[in-house]
Amino acid sequence: MQTVAGEEHFYFRELKKEIYFSARYLPSSFTKGLMSEKIAFTPETISNFPSLAAAFYDIAFTVPERVVYRQAVISDGDQDSVPRQWVSRTYAEVRERVKRMAHFLKATGVKRGDRVAILSSSRPEWMESDLATLTLGGVAVSIYQSLPAEDVGYILFDSGADVVFAENQEQIDKLLELLGGPIPIPGTEERDETQAQVGLNKIIAFEAVSAHPLVVQYDEIVREGETADLETYQGLNKEDLAALVYTSGTTGPPKGVMQTHGNHLANVRQAWQSSLCGHDSSIMLFLPLAHSFAKLMGYLGFLTPASVCFPGVADTKTSKIHPESVTKDIREAGATIVPVVPRLLEKMQAGVEQKKNVGGVGGAIVKLVLWGASETYQAKLAGKAPSILAMIAYQATAGIRAKIKAKLFGANFKYSISGGAKLNPQTARFFDALGIEILEGYGLTETCVATNVNRFGSKKIGTVGPLLAEDIELRLEDDGEIVFRGPNIAKGYYNREAATKSSWDEDGWFHTGDLGAVDDDGYLSIVGRKKEILVTSYGKNIAPEDIEASVKSTPYVSQVVLLGDGRPFITALLTVDVLAVGAWAKKMGITEPVSTLIQGSRVKDLIWKDIEKVNEELAHHESIKKIAIAPEEFTVENGILTPTFKVKRRVVMEEYAELIEEMYRS
Numbered sequence: 229m230q231t232v233a234g235e236e237h238f239y240f241r242e243l244k245k246e247i248y249f250s251a252r253y254l255p256s257s258f259t260k261g262l263m264s265e266k267i268a269f270t271p272e273t274i275s276n277f278p279s280l281a282a283a284f285y286d287i288a289f290t291v292p293e294r295v296v297y298r299q300a301v302i303s304d305g306d307q308d309s310v311p312r313q314w315v316s317r318t319y320a321e322v323r324e325r326v327k328r329m330a331h332f333l334k335a336t337g338v339k340r341g342d343r344v345a346i347l348s349s350s351r352p353e354w355m356e357s358d359l360a361t362l363t364l365g366g367v368a369v370s371i372y373q374s375l376p377a378e379d380v381g382y383i384l385f386d387s388g389a390d391v392v393f394a395e396n397q398e399q400i401d402k403l404l405e406l407l408g409g410p411i412p413i414p415g416t417e418e419r420d421e422t423q424a425q426v427g428l429n430k431i432i433a434f435e436a437v438s439a440h441p442l443v444v445q446y447d448e449i450v451r452e453g454e455t456a457d458l459e460t461y462q463g464l465n466k467e468d469l470a471a472l473v474y475t476s477g478t479t480g481p482p483k484g485v486m487q488t489h490g491n492h493l494a495n496v497r498q499a500w501q502s503s504l505c506g507h508d509s510s511i512m513l514f515l516p517l518a519h520s521f522a523k524l525m526g527y528l529g530f531l532t533p534a535s536v537c538f539p540g541v542a543d544t545k546t547s548k549i550h551p552e553s554v555t556k557d558i559r560e561a562g563a564t565i566v567p568v569v570p571r572l573l574e575k576m577q578a579g580v581e582q583k584k585n586v587g588g589v590g591g592a593i594v595k596l597v598l599w600g601a602s603e604t605y606q607a608k609l610a611g612k613a614p615s616i617l618a619m620i621a622y623q624a625t626a627g628i629r630a631k632i633k634a635k636l637f638g639a640n641f642k643y644s645i646s647g648g649a650k651l652n653p654q655t656a657r658f659f660d661a662l663g664i665e666i667l668e669g670y671g672l673t674e675t676c677v678a679t680n681v682n683r684f685g686s687k688k689i690g691t692v693g694p695l696l697a698e699d700i701e702l703r704l705e706d707d708g709e710i711v712f713r714g715p716n717i718a719k720g721y722y723n724r725e726a727a728t729k730s731s732w733d734e735d736g737w738f739h740t741g742d743l744g745a746v747d748d749d750g751y752l753s754i755v756g757r758k759k760e761i762l763v764t765s766y767g768k769n770i771a772p773e774d775i776e777a778s779v780k781s782t783p784y785v786s787q788v789v790l791l792g793d794g795r796p797f798i799t800a801l802l803t804v805d806v807l808a809v810g811a812w813a814k815k816m817g818i819t820e821p822v823s824t825l826i827q828g829s830r831v832k833d834l835i836w837k838d839i840e841k842v843n844e845e846l847a848h849h850e851s852i853k854k855i856a857i858a859p860e861e862f863t864v865e866n867g868i869l870t871p872t873f874k875v876k877r878r879v880v881m882e883e884y885a886e887l888i889e890e891m892y893r894s
Contacts, residue, residue, distance in 0.1 A: 269507070269533050274497040275715075279464035279489040281362045283531045285323065292320035296530060297352050300540030300557045308552070311560055312540060322356060322530075328453035329360035329432075329446075336391060336430050340365030340463070343387045343472065347371040347380060347403070348395035349547045350517045351538055353434045353446055355526050357393040358517075362470060362489075363461050369472045369484075370518035372871035373547035374864045377402040379482075381411040385424045386723060387472050387484055392428060393446070396435040398546040400443060403431055435544045466490025472722055473520050473673050476870035484722035487520070491676035494715035496527050498697035499678060504645070505565060509534040512563035512638070514554050519872055520677035521647045525567050537561040555636075562640040569648040570655065571873040573666065574780065576636055577658050578805060581783075585811040597625040597632070605661035633664050643667050643684055648872045650754050652777040653690045660689065668692050670752065674731065674738055676718045680752050691751040702752065703737065709758060710744040711737040743771070760877070762793045768849040770798060775842070775850060782838035784808050784831070787862050789880050790852070791888060797853040799891045800839070801884055803861050804831060826857055854891040858884060 277283040298316040306312070317325075338344060344361040346368060348354050358368045369387045371380055373395055380402050384392070394400050406426040431443045470489045474482035505511065511529050513536050515522040529536030539557035542550040558566060584595035600621030607614035614622065633641060643665035646656075651668045659666045669681035670692035679700050682693035695702055700714040717738050720728035731739050743755040756771030763769055772790035779788045779800060786805040792798040809831055810822045818825070825831050836855060843851040862868040868879050881888065 269500075272497065274493055274500065274531060277493060278466060279362065279461055279468065280470055280492055280527070280531070281359065281461035281464065283493065284326070284359050284362075285461075287531060287533075288319035288323040292323070293318050294533075295535055296322050297355075297536040297538060298561070299352055299538040300560065302540040302542055302553065308556060312557070314537075314561075317352070322352075324455065325450040326356050326359045326363065327455040328450050329356060330363035331454045332432075332444075332449045333360055333366070333391065334364055338364050338366050338391055341469070342366045342391075343369050343389035345369040345371055345384060345387065345389040345392040346518070347373060347392055347399045348434060348517075349373045349549075350513055350515060350522060350526075351395070351434065351541065353393070354517045355530055355536075356450070357432070357446075358471075358523075358526075359530070362464075365461060365464050365468065367469050367472055370474065370523070372516055372518045373399060374516075374871050376867075377405045378411060381406045381424075381426050382481065383474050383484075384426045384428075385411075386474075386482075390427055390429040391432070392430075393432045393434065394437075395547050396433070396543075396545055397437045398548075400431060400433060400437050400440070403428060404440065404442075435541070464489060466493065469719075471523075473518070473523075475673055476872055476874055483724050483727060485520075485673045485676075486719040486722050487673075487676045488719060491716050491718055492524075492527060494699075495524055495676055495678060495696075496531055498700065498716060499524060499528060499681075500532055502681060502696045503683065504528070504678075504681060504696075505532070505534045507533040509565055510537055510561070510563040510640070511535070512537045512539075512558055512561050512566045514539045514558065515567055515569065515648075516871060519648065520673045521671065522567065524677050525565075537563045559635060559638050562638050564640050564642040566637050566641060566644045568644050568646055569873055570646055570651040571649070573644075573646060573655050573659065574652065577655050578786075578808070580632060580636075582807050582811065585808075585815075593625075593628065596621050597628050600625055601629065601661040601663075605657065629662050632662060637664070645669055645681065647671065647678070649874060650773055650777070652781055654777070654781040656689045670754065672740060674718050674740075675712055675714075676716045679712055679714075679716070682751075688747075688749075688751045691747070691753045693752065694750040695752075701737075702746070704744060704746065705739075707758070708743040708745070708755060710740045710742045710752070710754075712740065713737045762790065762798070764792055764798070764849065765794055765796050766849070770850050775846065775852075776800075778842045778845070779839065779852070782835070782842065784812070784835050784838065787875070789862075789875055789877060791881075791891075795892060798850065799854045799856070799888070800852045801856050801858055801880065801888065802835065803858050804835070809834075827859065832857060856884075856887045856891050858887070 274283055295316045296319050298314045300312045300314055302312060333344065344366050346354055346357050361368045369383065369389045371383050392403060394403060407428065410425055428442055432446050433443055434446045437443060466489050468489050469486055470492055471487040472484040473487060474484050505528050511525050511534060513522060513525050517523050517526055526536065528534050539554045542553040584591050584598060600618055603618035604614045604622040637644065646666055646668045656666055656668065665684065667682040667684065667687055669678055671678035678696050680692045680695055682688065682691065687693065700712060700716065703711050705711060713736050720732055733739065741758050743758060745753045745755060756773045760772060761769050762772055770792065776788045776790050779785055784805055785802050787803040789801045790798060791801060804826045806822050809825060812834065813822065813825060832855065839852055839855060860866065862875060864871055868876055868883065870876060
């Protein structure tokens with residue numbers, strides 16, 4: 229890569245000398261394009277910056293009039309049939325907002341290395357707050373907005389953050405609750421505190437909230453505040469800490485993953501290099517930015533020529549998710565890329581399939597669409613020609629398939645990237661049959677973040693694709709564990725020396741705990757988790773993930789947890805798909821409420837017929853011998869799911885101990 233020779237510096241300054249820029253960081257091909265509106269952006273460009281802040285301020289100075297993001301505006305009297313207005317902001321506008329917030333943080337006492345927490349759902353202010361923190365050399369601490377106060381307190385205590393960006397009154401109330409006295413802190417092998425005091429210096433609220441001495445309003449600062457001296461970020465380098473992102477905590481207290489500026493810059497470059505997005509890409513960002521997958525998408529929008537679309541704020545008082553509102557914004561945003569988690573795709577699939585059961589002409593048409601698409605797709609996979617009837621149905625319903633695609637993802641949709649958990653291959657094939665491109669990828673908080681992804685036009689369903697870039701190394705251990713090494717791999721766990729040593733070896737390889745296989749083309753498949761392997765009392769090993777996926781693909785099951793560790797046989801704890809069971813009950817002329825039905829024998833017998841079909845494809849020791857139905861859905865709110873929708877098996881075992889024991893007694 230050609231660079232500017234010698235130590236000569238080029239200075240590009242606005243009238244107030246707000247921007248310092250050193251051409252030593254950039255290839256000469258890039259510096260020649262600095263004064264034009266067209267960005268001469270290459271995959272290598274991003275890695276030449278010393279910090280995320282430097283990368284942001286450079287692109288903001290280079291193309292100030294380019295739009296960074298758009299956000300839906302939800303007004304009073306909002307109606308589903310009426311399109312929403314969208315507000316957009318350019319790099320020049322965002323740069324001013326970030327600078328003003330950075331100045332405020334500096335006046336508050338934030339300096340290089342200090343932790344600043346962000347407690348909010350995904351919105352433009354989240355990314356601006358992150359960049360303002362990084363401008364001062366601070367460390368952004370991500371906190372899911374769905375966490376209860378006690379968990380928020382643990383993260384604040386563990387990270388040492390005393391300045392917090394909070395979304396609304398719900399989040400403010402959590403923070404103020406923590407000030408009431410000592411809070412319980414779960415012990416670990418290295419930190420055995422049982423109680424701790426959380427101290428807060430300042431809370432910056434995104435929405436209008438009740439007055440409090442600690443609380444200031446975000447809008448007032450970015451609208452009227454002074455601007456920061458941008459020389460503050462010049463001393464940063466790639467090894468400096470940029471973020472603490474806490475793991476979901478499915479097996480114990482969350483651990484803060486230490487991600488550097490270099491980790492993030494490398495992964496942005498790797499994602500761009502893999503053609504994950506391009507100059508004309510727009511990314512619909514509604515997944516929680518507290519998750520590293522979503523944050524990568526945010527950085528792709530703020531640090532590269534791609535742009536971001538944010539959903540509107542449906543509730544200014546709480547951070548409760550409003551699925552109908554988000555769905556409307558996804559549809560109207562017109563984004564080309566829509567990152568999702570598998571659970572959302574499963575919900576979408578169930579919603580589309582449910583339409584065929586509504587009866588009448590509408591239901592018959594949807595049934596024809598799905599039948600024609602499935603028959604044609606299955607024939608294609610088998611290398612055969614579809615039947616004449618299937619071909620006619622498929623061709624005749626092309627327009628309806630296009631409408632389904634636009635209804636779910638918007639008119640300009642190109643593909644969706646699925647991450648955060650394993651995607652059920654049957655769900656992937658459902659969308660593929662409809663002509664909806666879903667690209668499954670893989671990565672962890674500790675790998676900051678993406679390591680593998682399927683490419684547009686060359687995906688393999690059932691895999692997470694090849695490596696994102698050549699400088700990511702992948703190796704499979706003797707037991708099948710996946711390990712990685714590369715510039716994107718995080719430094720370790722904050723305040724957890726023993727845990728760090730158990731996951732990062734002396735040669736720099738990170739041990740994921742996931743089991744995998746790599747085919748001849750380099751496509752990685754995730755087989756399961758080392759720690760989640762079930763070992764029966766007969767010594768048989770069972771990987772639950774694929775079996776759970778098969779059960780979830782049956783019509784009346786919403787969620788499932790396979791059980792049997794140390795037991796003589798395998799059982800399953802289920803939740804039911806209320807809409808599907810309701811439709812079945814209506815068809816059968818049953819008037820009993822679904823809430824009552826799901827605890828009776830009829831629904832259990834209905835589901836068991838499908839379980840028997842799943843068992844036919846399993847080895848005898850893997851087959852499910854008994855099932856039990858949980859009285860309610862597994863959710864983040866009831867503590868059974870993590871904010872990224874992973875099941876906390878330990879919590880399930882505790883919460884439903886009696887129900888589980890009953891399966892093994894009877």
